[in-house]
Amino acid sequence: MEFLESLSSIPFYVLSVITVLCSLGMILNPNLVRAGFTLIGAFASISGFYFLLSANFVAVSQVLIYAVGIVLVIVFAVMLCSLKDEASKLQEYVFASRSKTVFALVISALTFSLLSFVIQSQDWETITKLTGATKYASVIDMVDEKYTSQIGYLMLNKYLLPFELISILLLVVLVGVIILSKKNISK
Template sequence: MISGEFLAFMGLALVGVIGGVLLLNLTKVVHMVVALVFTFVSIAGIYILLSAEFIAAVQILVYSGAITIIMLFGIMLTKHDDEGEQQKGNLRNIPVFLGVAAFAGVVYAGIYNLDLNPGSNTLHVNNTEQIGIALFSRYIIPFELVSVVLLVALVGAIILAKKDQKEGE
């Protein structure tokens, strides 16, 4: 019996795989970034199917939003030649396709034959609240250390950008 959850998973997985393949095969960098966004959003959808709404929201905010924008700004602000590699023949795509198909077959066989004992169904109840309580009680020191490291990285990036700007004048 095919359920709606199975169809949603297969659709999201198909979008993710197609986005990844397009990311590798497209020649324009902006098109590659758009394909990467499709992959990130499909992964967030799979997280929602797994009842991990917090991780899905972080996936959308951090990867689909921030990382993609940073990549686009990096592309637009750097000097690059728009000349790509000479296109090689389509003959090289055949072994790549066969390799991907073989990998997909092995993964399918591994998942199909996997026998997991069902776990507790109360795992996803109030998962965002449980993450918040753990983060701000048990892991508060590592959380604050990460924020300090990110602040130092931000200040370092600003200092490096100012040095490059002064040298370019």
């Protein structure tokens, strides 16, 4: 039984390793197009986490929006700005300067240690008990299949205003991007 329980944690660790390696590869790969494609691996494995957390709709949207849409747009933009003369000094492009790299390393390490300290110092079991998650733990499998319909229900009832605001935002972004990328705005 214990062996089976330890087996169920394998997907989490495998996905964690893939995600962390892919995001590090994105940062350290000097070739921008390859870095963009490495990002697909990170986003796809993050959608694997959503499947593990029984958030099926969010996982599918993650694949559709991030792993395909956003990465594709970024890679296309990178190809539009092909910087031929800078191919020789790509390495210098990745690492700004030694002092700045050390500074960035210190800052991000401090952030991580601070966040993990806060996470470790909380008593999460009590919190989940207080909010009644463990009480419903047996119900989760039943609710699981209804998550997608529940998201649709929430978006059109409780979160109708933010939903409509998002649509206005997307329209504004559409118009703004067209105006920005048009040549000869002044005419």
